[in-house]
Amino acid sequence: MDQTLYFILLLIALCSVSECVQRQYHFINERKTWTEAQRYCRENYTDLATVDSMNEMNNMNELKKRVNDRSVQYVWIGLQKTGCDEWHWSSGEPVLYQNWATGQPEGRDYCAMMKTGQWHDMACSATRRFICNNSEVNTGLVFVSKLKNWRNAQSYCRQNHIDLVRVRNQNENQQVEKIMNDSHISEAWIGLFRGSWQWSDLSDSSFRYWDTGEPNNSGGNEKCAAVKLNAQGRWNDISCDNQFPFVCHEDKLIVIRESLTWSEALRYCRQNHVDLVSVHSEEIQRRVMNVVKRASTAEVWMGLRYSRILGIWFWVSGETVCYQNWAPGNGSSEEDCEHAVRSGAVQSGGDQRWISRPEHHKLNFICSRY
Known part of the structure; x- marks a missing residue:
């Protein structure tokens, strides 16, 4: 009984561990154009800074x-305008x-906006009521009856x-x-x-922190x-030919394009490096989704292992599997008990769900650097 209680308390403690930051920033106090700053960051770190x-x-x-x-007045980050409009x-x-x-x-x-259960595009300047997330998993949705344009609604939800x-x-x-x-609105x-x-590193991050009225493409170029130093760190669009200091980032995750067994x-x-990656939060899963696209195999090893003795999946870094992102039919004890040794991989395409694979398969893999 004491051993069982200890194991339960251990699981609770491990599931309470706060997320580690998966990206490290480096301020470079040299004036460069955006392209020169990008080249510097790629040569010395990972890329110009992405913000999630x-x-x-x-x-x-x-x-x-x-x-x-x-x-x-400004500091470059790794966001650049392209010719392709996409939904985020x-x-x-x-x-x-x-x-x-x-x-x-x-x-x-x-x-x-949503209208009677389906999506419609709408001018961002229009005012509508809106719905905020109050947790990382869409539980506790909050309806806000105030009429705001899209950007102000976004700011309200974030604040x-x-x-x-x-x-x-x-x-x-x-x-x-x-x-x-329930709120009687359509x-x-x-x-x-x-x-x-x-983003310069082709990240999927749709986080934006534009200053009021930005981006405005003043002058057409x-x-x-860039981060505006006297505007609470909000962003402006600006000509790429200006020379400013800049911020690089160094990813804590790296895809190794070599096919090896899990061990x-x-x-x-x-x-x-340090270890096979542990994905114990939705935020880290998003980082994995960003880097896994660089893999050359359809599946990529993570630091996820199945214990037949305990009947649980665990991360080799010490965390238990509290956050989960299994593909249907994967990750169940019934499925895994049929095999001697099973390890966890993430799909490099599609929606990047987790899958169970025999550990002797040879796949690319993701290392954590810190």
Whole structure:
């Protein structure tokens, strides 16, 4: 009984461990154009800085304090305007599930609302009521009856909750539709917007922190983003030919494009980096989704292992599997007990779900550097 109680308490403690930051920022106090800064970051770190969340933006704002030259107004980050408009979730996730109404999106507008259960594009300047996320998993949705344009609704949700609601599957679509019906409204903003801005490292992050009225493409040639030092760290679009200091980031995850068994991959990561990656939160899963696209195999090893003795999956770094992202038919004890040794991999395509594979398969793998 005492051993069982100890094991339960251990699981609770491990599931309470806070997330580690998966990206490290480096402030470079040299004036360069955006392209020169990009080249410098790629040669010395990973890339010009990508920002996934408000927490990361706060970390970046700490770096601003290192700018001693008062003539410096801006600091480059790795966001650049491209010619391709794509739909994104405000939370930074890719749009894998879609529920557009017939004839939608029309292609004229850049923000999306839900209307009687289906999506419609709408001018971002229009005012609508909206729905916020109050947790990382779409539970505790919050209906806000205030009329706001899309950007102000996004700011309100981020300041008071987490973000504008994202809709990743039919069940979540029904949740949003129900809260709208209960609130007796037919239209509400959701966290979907269309943009042509792309991160230098091709990350899926849709996080934006534009200053009021930005981006405005003043002069018709403002295609790069910079942090404005006197505007609470908010962003401006500006000509890429300007010379500013900049921020690089160094990813803590790296894909090794060499095909090894799970045990060989574990040994490689521990000898050359730190460990096979552990994915114990949705935020880290998004980082995995960003880097796994660089793999040359359809499946990629993670530090996930099945124990037949305990009958559980566990991370080799010590965490238990509290957050889960299994593909259907994978990760169950019944499925895994049929095999001697099973390990966990992530799909490099599709929706990047986790799958169970015999450990002697040879796959690419993801190492953690820190």
